[in-house]
Amino acid sequence: MKPLRLLWTLPYLPWPITSGGKARQFHLLRELAGRGHRITLLVQSKTPADDEVLKTLTPLLEELIVLPRRALRHPLTLWHAATSPLPLLATVNGHAPALAQRFAQLLRQGHWDAIQVEHSYGFEPFGAELARTAQPFIITEHNVESELGAATYGKWPAPLRGLARYDQFRARRWERQVLSKAAAIVAVTESDAKTLSQLGGRPAHVVSNGVDTRGFAHVQPDAASRTVLFVGNYEYAPNVDAVEWALTEVWPRVWPLVPDARFRICGHGLPDAWRQRFTDPRIEWLGYVPDLTEVQSRSAAFLAPLRYGGGSKLKVLEAMAASLPLISTAEGLSGLNATAGVHALVADTPEAIAQAIAHTLANPASARTMGLAAREHVTQQFDWARSASQLEAVYQSLQTAAKVAA
Known part of the structure; x- marks a missing residue:
């Protein structure tokens, strides 16, 4: 025009x-x-x-x-x-x-x-x-x-x-x-x-x-890191809820299944109080990172434990574009036309999410296949x-x- x-x-x-x-x-x-x-x-x-x-x-x-x-x-x-x-x-x-x-x-x-x-x-x-x-x-x-x-x-x-x-x-x-x-x-x-x-x-x-698919095309997730990533802006209430719910309900169920799993939390406005409240050394607090792809390349999977928000989640799109194996609630995938089991593992209870994280970390080959399918899906439909x-x-x-x- x-x-x-x-x-x-x-x-x-x-x-x-x-x-x-x-x-x-x-x-x-x-x-x-x-x-x-x-x-x-x-x-x-x-x-x-x-x-x-x-x-x-x-x-x-x-x-x-x-x-x-x-x-x-x-x-x-x-x-x-x-x-x-x-x-x-x-x-x-x-x-x-x-x-x-x-x-x-x-x-x-x-x-x-x-x-x-x-x-x-x-x-x-x-x-x-x-x-x-x-x-x-x-x-x-x-x-x-x-x-x-x-x-x-x-x-x-x-x-x-x-x-x-x-x-x-x-x-x-x-x-x-x-x-x-x-x-x-x-x-x-x-x-x-x-x-x-x-x-x-x-x-x-x-x-x-x-999503800038070309900007994430070079990312190769690191399955050996045993690290699950979350990224968000913590001035936005649904992201605060997601992290607090994950740390109080999900990860206490993950660690008995996968004791060496780590949870990496990045993003703008990270509350200082969380570091004092959640002190497990397997939690990695990074806050805002200027190069998201560098952090993605050091992670094995992405967790989107979102319960509220609507819209479509750019952080989830970026994780999919980076071929990070994705574990998400149904809300986390809203608006993305993704297929459960093909592009992501989808679960909505703490128990089911914990099992999905354990399955992803224990099966890197199938997780890699799912991540690549997600990247292809995003490349074709979201630009x-x-x-x-x-x-x-x-x-x-x-x-x-x-x-x-x-």
Whole structure:
């Protein structure tokens, strides 16, 4: 399609890549820029854009605008969290006059072929100006945020459970409001698209996650390491739940079966308290690693003990692209069209997951075959170029609708 002039808004910088959402946004931006689209990126970020961020993002963009986000414990943030009808996450990212003003200036600067708002929880600063100008926009959801409550609110102290349920209610109400105003809704999986369609009252498009298959093609897992890997962003509640569940319920059942098995935990925002709470020397705490493939090459398998989250898990896609034998819950494989027993061993109870880990480590040849099948599956079905084409189709649908309306 012909190059378009695009305005994207994000509630965080997409670089460095410390989460699946950032990986998705960075790779889509890179693909779209490579196709000639002119992109202005408006970001509200809790961290400033340093030289490395500018060096990486500027070549992809016509303009990068980064505005600071209030600190989480700023008095205004706490005040809005207590008094706003918006859900907690939307108040943290909303009520930002400088961001709203800059967005209004961008709308006045000229014609945009498409305006894309990532996450309904980041929508509040843009709502008034979009309504005033009757400007069509796309809303992209990486998950159904109101359905993540079990991983987040379930850990609140008992006296606050009522407040937690109220915030979940506010989140669902906010999703309906935002999605119903959007000209197009984008989901990551067919399952999420069905839910978002019901909330927004219109069909949702699917722009699937992808993976840089060439970047992981050289990885050769090390079966002799006896090490099982997990990678996540621990500012995301479902990943916190996954690790805590694995360490309290799964691994105590693994070690009697495989005493020399090790569990390697990597990713951004690793809580310091875990090191004091889980002290078994067979647990390896690495935190954020700049080169994931190096860690994958020193691992025998990947464990995805995810119980919540929706969407499709980029960490799982990356493990499959690296041909790491995969042990996963059904939730961990959501949206990936993977076949149990062919591309992964799938189990949902601690006992069954422990048995699957033991089987994988005891049978390296069959595990290797499964890992290679997973790599082939991902290479054929999940690529960022394909995802970018899906997103371009959404842009095209808006242009077609505008021509019909005219």
